[in-house]
Amino acid sequence: MVDVALGTALAAIGAGVAVGFAGLGSGLGQGIAAAGSVGAVAEDNDMFARGIIFSALPETQAIYGFLIAILLLVFSGLLGGGNPLNVTSGLVAIGAGAAIGFAGLGSGMGQGITAASSVGAVVEDEDMFARGIIFSALPETQAIYGFLIAILLMVFGGILGA
Numbered sequence: 001m002v003d004v005a006l007g008t009a010l011a012a013i014g015a016g017v018a019v020g021f022a023g024l025g026s027g028l029g030q031g032i033a034a035a036g037s038v039g040a041v042a043e044d045n046d047m048f049a050r051g052i053i054f055s056a057l058p059e060t061q062a063i064y065g066f067l068i069a070i071l072l073l074v075f076s077g078l079l080g081g082g083n084p085l086n087v088t089s090g091l092v093a094i095g096a097g098a099a100i101g102f103a104g105l106g107s108g109m110g111q112g113i114t115a116a117s118s119v120g121a122v123v124e125d126e127d128m129f130a131r132g133i134i135f136s137a138l139p140e141t142q143a144i145y146g147f148l149i150a151i152l153l154m155v156f157g158g159i160l161g162a
Contacts, residue, residue, distance in 0.1 A: 010090025022065025029112025103146020
């Protein structure tokens with residue numbers, strides 16, 4: 001019974017790592033992008049809507065972390081619907097949480113930096129908006145990799161679909 005309780009507790013840690021680190025990356029990235037947007041709006045009031053778009057881009061990393069955390073909590077039995085996990089599955093859950101958590105941390109910060117620079121470029125040349133969005137979307141790929149690895153770990157580690 002201790003083995004099952006420990007595995008489920010490890011899944012809770014994995015969920016916390018997933019949402020905590022991915023949320024940290026999103027929050028920092030959004031803050032960086034919003035800081036650039038405020039400067040752009042001070043220069044040109046018409047930049048408000050575009051600044052909001054750039055500032056919202058780094059939110060996706062927190063969403064990925066949140067989704068992985070919810071899956072871990074549900075399929076570990078902490079929120080119902082799953083079975084308690086053994087220690088091995090609990091360690092896999094920590095790996096899944098770390099995969100999206102750390103990937104989301106770096107990706108969110110990188111996306112925020114790029115979005116802030118893009119806002120500045122759009123103030124100078126409105127034709128840079130679409131290109132700025134594309135450049136700002138590029139750091140997202142690292143979070144997507146982390147999200148996919150987290151899902152694969154949960155599937156092949158016996159947490160999902162067990």
